Amino acid sequence: MFTVLRCVIYRDLLLATRRWADVLTALVFFVIVVSLFPLGVGPEPNLLRTIAPGVIWVAALLASMLSLTRIFAADYADGTLEQMLLSTAPLGMIVAAKVIAHWLVTGLLVVLIAPLLALQFDLPQQLLATLTLSLLLGTPVLSMIGAIGAALTLGLRGGGALLSLLVLPLYVPVLIIGAGAVDMAAAGLGTEAHFLLLAALLVVAAAFAPWAAAAALRISAE
Amino acid sequence: MRGRRRLFGGLNFTLRDGDLLRVTGANGSGKTSLLRILCGLLSPVCGMVRWGGGDIRSLREEYWRQLLYIGHAHAVKGELTALENLLVTCTLVGVNVSRGQALEALSRLGLAGYEALPVKILSRGQQRRVALARLFLSEKIPLWILDEPFDALDAGAVDCVRLLIAQHLSRGAAVVLTTHQEIRIDNPQVQYINIVS
Secondary structure (H helix, E strand, O other), X not given: OHHHHHHHHHHHHHHHHHOHHHHHXXXXXXHHHHHHHHHHHOOOHHHHHHHHHHHHHHHXXXXXXXXXXXXXXXXXXXXXXXXHHOOOOOHHHHHHHHHHHHHHHHHHHHHHHHHHHHHHHOOOHHHHHXXXXXXXXXXXXXXXXXXXXXXXXXXXXXXXXXXXHHHHHHHHHHHHHHHHHHHHHHOOOOOHHHHHHHHHHHHHHXXXXXXXXXXXXXXXXX | OEOOEOOOOOOOOOOOOOOEEEEEEOOOOOHHHHHHHHHOOOOOOOXXXXXXXXXXXXXXXXXXXXXXXXXOOOOOOOOOEHHHHHHHHXXXXXXXXXXXXXXXXXXXXXXXXXXXXXXXXXXXXXHHHHHHHHHHHOXXXXXXXXXXXXXXXXXXXXXXXXXXXXXXXXXXXXXXXXXXXXXXXXXXXXXXXXXXX
16 A cells, blocks of 8 residues: 555656656746745835745745646546556545645745745744744645645636635635744744644644545546 | 436446457447446446446445556556556556566567657557556456557557457456457457447
């Protein structure tokens, strides 16, 4: 069973390295959106410091959503999804593997580059760690919720727009708690509550999202 | 049923060990839908598919363990090499194969020398062969369901696959296939379903 998990993660990472343009699109989008704000808002350090967590979190959320349709679309088109549905391993496990691979090539890269971009906003150094940790806990949740949406809208015309409508409202709690953690730290308050909530969201999503997405896939693939 | 159109109904058949079932019919008559129903990928509006007496919808993984399905979309990734494709698909469906076995299967279908090339640069027929190489590694699977297996293959490859199917049937397994070509498979137990729309 875990052989299948490993195999699917390996395969998706291999595909990502051979289609690196797709991976770069989401990352470049993230970098550009975040960089446009200081240019548009103007060089007022206090203002930039205030908006930094929100801007970076919103950009991370949009970057994650940009790449969601890719999770299942290619496998659906070339018939690999049918083989996954007929696999002897639980479908939820395969979906989990695909979500992990998706997070590794989008979420993780966003997490790694975010502290660098935060410097443009003159975010104090002690807040960089808080921001990174909040993204590290939050972006996997985005990938998991997104996978449910991607599975539900698979094969639909105009699925992309519908996907955003479905998924964005569900992203809101993650956004509020994630960006809130950095705001709390900036105000000198404790951030444990926010991190615990993010961790709880992560655990709940990890437990339920793969199975929900698997059920949605069975319906979409009929 | 597809949308509001009724494709076929009143279909009733039993497949025994060593049976070959050929599904024929015009384009769009519902051959692929029938095969997908047999696999459990599509639910019939009414009726059921049984395997060894049990409903496949409750057997699920137990049934899929004994089933090989190669669809019209043949689950081959253009960016991966032929060998990677074969190994990944086999792992996915729960067939354990070694690298050596996979290489041998590919070479038996005339793909020796192409194993390390990305499949997207191969021809359509060669891509089909990559998908069909799974057949060499699935001798223990008692039910093969093949959608247009001879599509895009040249005469040599058709012979090879034909022979492979005949061998599999003689081992006592069952094979369901759709085809437009007139291909003779030497087997006494043949059933035909012709879907007329």
